[in-house]
Amino acid sequence: MKQAAATSIGLGMPNITLALVPGHIGTKSKEELRRDVIGVTAQQVIENLTVMPAAKGTSGEPGARDIVVRGDFQAVNRYFYEHEYSDGLPIVPPTKEAVESFLHFTDRSPDEVLGVLLPDRRAATVWSVAVNGVMAGCRPEYMPILVAVIEAMADPKYAVEHSGNTPGGDTLIILNGPIIKELDFNYTQGALRDGFMPNTSIGRFFRLYLRNVAGFLLHKTDKATFGNTWRVVLAENDDVLKEIGWPTTGEEMGFKAGENSVTISRYTGGGSLSSVSGSTPEQLLPYLADSLLRFNNWQITFTTSHGHGTLRPLAVISPIIAEAIAKAGWSKADVKQFLFDHARMPAWVFERQLRDWNIRGVWDLKDDVINGRIPKVFYESDDPNRMVPIVWTPDDFMIAVGGDPLRNNAYVFAHNAFLGYPVGRRIELPKKWTTLMAEREKQQEI
């Protein structure tokens, strides 16, 4: 109810009415559902359709460039926390000097609108990118990356409006290009852990921006049952990928080799694979295929007519695993084909997950295939033990390379499909980038 009420403001209908089914549908018996819908919900529906609710105005807000608080560090942080502008950690106060230092690192106008973000329907401006970048503890020279990340967030294909859903996933930003080394991103051991300023602060920035400009607040517009916290930026090991002749994530998203890019995508969870062992792809990959199945369980709903094949599971493999596979002459495409062929489950298991466990209702794979909604591979016979994939094509699997170069581990991410679809953006550096970076280096030496 609270989420609907908060979300309706951004849709311009703060007084839109709701009818409730008390409790949660998922735990009701048929008799309880009948009792509640007929006894409670029906009357609310009738009232909602026949009685005009009272008008509701929205409260005034500051202007886009207003100073909202003056005071010492504690006072600023207390104000930001009380007004839900911060994530509970201290923020760096976004002062004029700090914000302007960020704006120096972009040629874009501060008033440029990168997009309009739901649920609050606020303008995502270059200015607000700088403000939130300051708050997150980013450095000014990260600004080109921050702008690219928000351009991606504003892409309708990413569908930021779903970022408050109950699975509570969080976005992974994958970074490619020479900027990784230029700005000292961690791209080796501990690649997904906090501790390196660029990886950590930009990850935090993403979630602050979701809070402050998209408008996702817990107990209001953000309905995560548990939630993840923001994810550290994954800087891919571009060197290894180049050595073994595999495309980077950025190249697979359409950018040129050696171009700076970000790719964002939303994941509901995942897990670490320890000791992925073997000296051939045939020995190494079955474990990965099996893990992709295990970690993408209810998410297979997006492979059906619900998501029309938008599930894009991600496997991050350590460099030594990628090198072992490439040594055998396998390309990344070969790996994806193997995963497509082997990350399969019996059709009855697939259907049980969705129909019985996720209360999908009246549905089966046969119906989806016969009606042309999903590919024929999901219904090649009536045999319930026929093995079906979890994605539509081999290319739906995403593979990134990173982590400790000398550990044979991998990490599998469960994807939230069209509720956070992979989107990439080129990072635009300002014309004076080299000069600005030289000035920054001099300042740091002092």
Next chain:
Amino acid sequence: MTQQNNDGYYEAYWPRGARQQKTRALAPRLETLEGKTVAQLWDYLFKGDEVFALLEEELKRRYPGIKFVSWREFGSTHADDEKEALAALPERFKALGVDAVISGMAC
């Protein structure tokens, strides 16, 4: 010796952005549901098919002349093509003579 405040002084900007949506008036309410055509929209989640069946039963009991256009007519409102599906609704409602809409099943 007086102690200096070591906590600094800051003038901090608002971190949000201006809302781009003005408040809109809701559609006028109906005098009665008797004789009206009510569309159902479903996001294919949370047993909406069962809920809509029960609502139909109860509303028909109270308003015998009420008519429904099933959620089956419109496709899911929560799928990868939801933006297109929603954009097509005004025309579809007009063509089907819809007077009111019940949309579910947020949870």
